[in-house]
Amino acid sequence: MSDISLEDRPTSRSESRLSTTSSSSSLLEAENYLLKKTTIENNDALINVYTGLPDKALFMAVFKYLDSQNFHYNLGWSVVNISRINQFLMTCMKLKLNPIHKDLALRFGCSVATNQIPTRHKNKTCMPSSFSPFTNCKMVIDCTEIYTEVPSQLDKQKYTYSSYKHRNTLKGLVGVAPNGTITFLSNLYVGNTSDKNIVKHCGVLTSFLAGDLILADKGFLIQDLLPPGVLLNIPPFLMKAQFSPEEARQTVTIARARIHVERAIRRIKEYKILQLIPQNLRPYSSMIFQVCGFLTTLNYPLIKEVEDRYFCE
Numbered sequence: 001m002s003d004i005s006l007e008d009r010p011t012s013r014s015e016s017r018l019s020t021t022s023s024s025s026s027l028l029e030a031e032n033y034l035l036k037k038t039t040i041e042n043n044d045a046l047i048n049v050y051t052g053l054p055d056k057a058l059f060m061a062v063f064k065y066l067d068s069q070n071f072h073y074n075l076g077w078s079v080v081n082i083s084r085i086n087q088f089l090m091t092c093m094k095l096k097l098n099p100i101h102k103d104l105a106l107r108f109g110c111s112v113a114t115n116q117i118p119t120r121h122k123n124k125t126c127m128p129s130s131f132s133p134f135t136n137c138k139m140v141i142d143c144t145e146i147y148t149e150v151p152s153q154l155d156k157q158k159y160t161y162s163s164y165k166h167r168n169t170l171k172g173l174v175g176v177a178p179n180g181t182i183t184f185l186s187n188l189y190v191g192n193t194s195d196k197n198i199v200k201h202c203g204v205l206t207s208f209l210a211g212d213l214i215l216a217d218k219g220f221l222i223q224d225l226l227p228p229g230v231l232l233n234i235p236p237f238l239m240k241a242q243f244s245p246e247e248a249r250q251t252v253t254i255a256r257a258r259i260h261v262e263r264a265i266r267r268i269k270e271y272k273i274l275q276l277i278p279q280n281l282r283p284y285s286s287m288i289f290q291v292c293g294f295l296t297t298l299n300y301p302l303i304k305e306v307e308d309r310y311f312c313e
Contacts, residue, residue: 040089051092051295052271058298063088082108095292098272120212123178130256131178134233138212139183140176140261141204141220143195144269145169146188146289148277162191170277172289173198174268175207180260180301182268183207185293187286195219205230215257267296 040046044055053059063085082090090108093099099107120138131137150168151157160168169191175184186202199205199222208214210229216222218235226232235251268274271292277285 050096051089052096052299053092053295054299059092062298092295095271095273095288095295098275119209127178128180128260130260133253134178134213134215134257136211136213136231137178137215137233137257138208139204140178140215140258141173141184141199142217142258142261142265143171143173143198144265145171145191146269146274146277146285148191148282148285149279151279156190159190159192165191167191170282170285170289171198172286173202173204174261174265174293175204176261176264178257178260180264182264182293182297185290188289196222196225200225215254217258264296267299268293271295 040050041056041059047056047059048054051059053062066088067084086108090104094104120136123138124135127135145162145165146169147165148160148168148170151160157168160170162169162171170188171191171193172188173184173186173195174182177183184204184207186198186204189198189201195217199220205225205227208227208230210227211231212229213231213233214226216232216234220232220234223232233254235254268289273281273288274292277288281288
């Protein structure tokens with residue numbers, strides 16, 4: 001920081017403040033230069049680091065779609081001093097890296113202030129080998145929990161407390177197609193909500209038709225909720241000392257197929273904003289969760305067989 005004097009002499013408080021401000025300004029200009037869209041657009045590695053999207057082509061494709069829509073800002077504000085593409089970059093950075101708002105404000109020079117679900121017939125055109133026993137599978141479902149700050153109100157503390165995680169959480173349902181693509185993301189519910197109640201209320205069941213199969217974990221005892229003709233396949237329960245050979249084979253077969261929803265959830269949680277939802281973001285938590293999930297669908301396929309074909313036609 002060459003513009004901060006290092007001479008061994010007394011300096012007035014105003015001089016010190018002026019010197020530090022000048023240095024900080026230079027640093028901020030450098031930070032702004034490094035992180036604005038114009039300086040990372042030709043570096044796919046940087047785009048991936050800052051946004052979670054794999055390359056410039058996909059970043060620009062998503063932005064061009066969004067840019068054709070009307071932007072609606074929270075609190076009725078308008079943004080005039082940041083270009084739309086840098087607003088998109090800032091949003092992606094917040095989701096991927098979760099920097100504090102002050103950091104984003106400094107970097108960008110501003111104040112702090114559901115996918116269409118493919119049918120099972122479509123799924124069959126890109127069905128991985130692990131799903132060969134489940135050719136009528138439309139979706140694999142599972143729930144995930146996201147930590148949230150402890151609410152100040154005692155009743156909210158009770159409702160968000162998860163006996164599974166032993167912490168205060170929010171809970172959502174994720175559904176993936178057999179090819180690993182996320183096709184459903186629910187809103188987030190308080191942490192003590194059961195898997196069954198989330199399935200009942202989140203709207204996922206409207207996605208299924210007679211003949212469709214759902215794969216799920218053994219905790220999803222939802223047979224009584226299913227629309228007529230919709231099938232559920234969950235691992236067998238251990239009712240004796242050990243599984244029979246057939247039950248063991250069935251458990252392994254289902255696990256090989258279900259692993260992909262777990263991998264999809266891990267990919268969503270790579271967005272650091274989902275490590276802990278603060279109370280001030282609680283009203284937007286479902287939106288944040290769903291946007292992060294949407295962005296992961298733009299990344300490279302989870303399943304190698306699918307990647308080799310690059311996406312179903």
